[in-house]
Amino acid sequence: MANLNASSNRPLSPHLSIYKPIPTMVMSIIHRITGAALYFGTILVAWWLISAASSEAYFEWVNGFFGSFIGRLILFGYTWALVHHMLGGIRHLVWDTGRGLEKETATKLAYATISASIVITVILWVIGYAVN
């Protein structure tokens, strides 16, 4: 604290920005971003549940918002974040057992996470429209 200038002038060690993005690194970043997005997405879940517990009129209004173009876009993003974060989390649980940490396997898992998250999200929405 006393010598703030001396420490702030120190050179930084190589940082995020100088590295070429690699699949595992990108998945790690997306995992954190989707986690943070889901944090705020909790507001949507609580809002939906509270509206159902409040009144029919209020529920219909909230439902109308979720059914609008913007609402659907937000929910689609929320679904993808949820699925991606879950798959990324399962990947972490596998790593916790000491498996799947080899360079090639980890890269394959990274590609599998992003592809599966998109495919599963689309399938979930197709089911959603089918049951409607």
Next chain:
Amino acid sequence: MSGSINELRTPLSKVRGLGSAKEGTDHFWRQRLTAIANVPLILFFLWTVISLNGASHKDVVAHLSSPIVAIVMLLVIISGIVHMKLGMQTIIEDYVHSDRTKIALLILNIFFAFTMGLGACFAILKLAFGG
């Protein structure tokens, strides 16, 4: 090693294994515990929401007030909120270095988690106990 002049940790502190923050692996353990719980719980949540797509208020209330659905939905919220609170705490600790801002955000994180958690649980219970 024990009793050596280079070892300042007491035998009791070693046995407890809680480290300097006195929490040991508590954060890690809860994070993984809720992560494992979240897999089936979030699948249940997705299934519930998707099956209720386009349903009327009456149908949604009827579905959510069934005891099994209400109980599992409460588990979804509790496990999800704990997991989310731990995750945001880590993000704050990683990126916010000024003590004042960090403590303020850590407090806000707890307030947010409790407000969302209690709000959602209250709504589920209200529905379950007959609206």
